[in-house]
Amino acid sequence: xxxTPTPETVCLPPCELEPKRPRGCFAPPPGPGIELPGDxxxxxVAELGCGHARPVTPxxxxxxxxxxxxxxxxxxxxxxxxxxxxxxxERLGLRLRTERQITRALALTVKYADGSTTTRSRTLTEPxxxxxxxxxxxxxxxxxxxxxxxxxxxxxxxxxGLHHAELTIQQMTFDPVDDKLRRIEEAADRARARFGPIxxxxxxxxxxxx
Numbered sequence: 664x665x666x667t668p669t670p671e672t673v674c675l676p677p678c679e680l681e682p683k684r685p686r687g688c689f690a691p692p693p694g695p696g697i698e699l700p701g702d703x704x705x706x707x708v709a710e711l712g713c714g715h716a717r718p719v720t721p722x723x724x725x726x727x728x729x730x731x732x733x734x735x736x737x738x739x740x741x742x743x744x745x746x747x748x749x750x751x752x753e754r755l756g757l758r759l760r761t762e763r764q765i766t767r768a769l770a771l772t773v774k775y776a777d778g779s780t781t782t783r784s785r786t787l788t789e790p791x792x793x794x795x796x797x798x799x800x801x802x803x804x805x806x807x808x809x810x811x812x813x814x815x816x817x818x819x820x821x822x823x824g825l826h827h828a829e830l831t832i833q834q835m836t837f838d839p840v841d842d843k844l845r846r847i848e849e850a851a852d853r854a855r856a857r858f859g860p861i862x863x864x865x866x867x868x869x870x871x872x873x
Contacts, residue, residue, distance in 0.1 A: 728764075729821035730754045737776040737814040744815055748801045751820040756794035756848075759822060761856075765790040767824035769797065771804040776814035783807045790826060794848060797822075 732747045748771075759766060770784040783804040787796065801820055 725825060727821050727823045727825065728755070728758060729819055730758070731817055731819040733817045734815065737816055739812050739814055741810060744810070744818065745802065745805060747818055748805060748820070749798065751818060752794050752797040752801050755820055755822055756792055756797050759792035759825075760828075760848075763828045764825050765792045765828045766797075766822035767826065768822075769800045769804065770821045770823060771801060771808075772819040772821070773808060773810070773813070773815055774817040774819070776816055781808060784823070790824075792828060793845065 730751050732751055734743075734747070738744065738747075766787070767790050768784060768786045770782055772780055772782045774780045785800050785804050787800060791797070797820075
């Protein structure tokens with residue numbers, strides 16, 4: 664009588680234990696041999712789900728921004744030149760604050776009746792977007808030009824070295840006058856946002872020309 668053979672027993676190797684993942688962690692994406700739609704997105708979700716932080720790079724800013732004022736006719740009066748700088752610093756400051764930017768330097772370019780130009784630049788003591796600081800710097804650059812009866816056609820004010828305001832550390836001042844001026848500027852910005860850019864203007868611009 665022939666005996667029935669006993670089936671061979673095959674021993675499989677023990678399965679490798681899967682490493683534990685933090686609670687709430689997503690499973691990793693499929694291996695290289697399996698292709699599924701959205702694998703890249705799945706990998707990103709898996710990394711973020713497991714707490715792998717990714718650096719966030721702020722959007723790159725333009726290197727500069729500028730505003731210009733063209734006189735209706737060639738202008739010789741230095742008082743009118745200085746008066747024209749006011750709307751330029753107002754517009755430039757408002758643009759910087761609206762876009763949450765600050766500038767490290769200013770450049771003033773004067774274009775004359777014959778088409779030639781002269782430029783003066785100034786590095787600010789600290790990065791800013793405040794109109795008063797921009798106006799002081801603009802007046803200083805204009806004085807550096809030493810114009811004598813020059814026939815001026817256009818003034819251009821350019822802010823250079825722009826930075827994100829929220830990423831820059833600025834020194835705190837305890838000057839009550841400076842604090843008051845900044846609060847007035849913030850209130851003026853809110854009025855301009857609601858009623859238009861010319862809702863609030865410097866007193867010098869509101870005076871009639873003589």
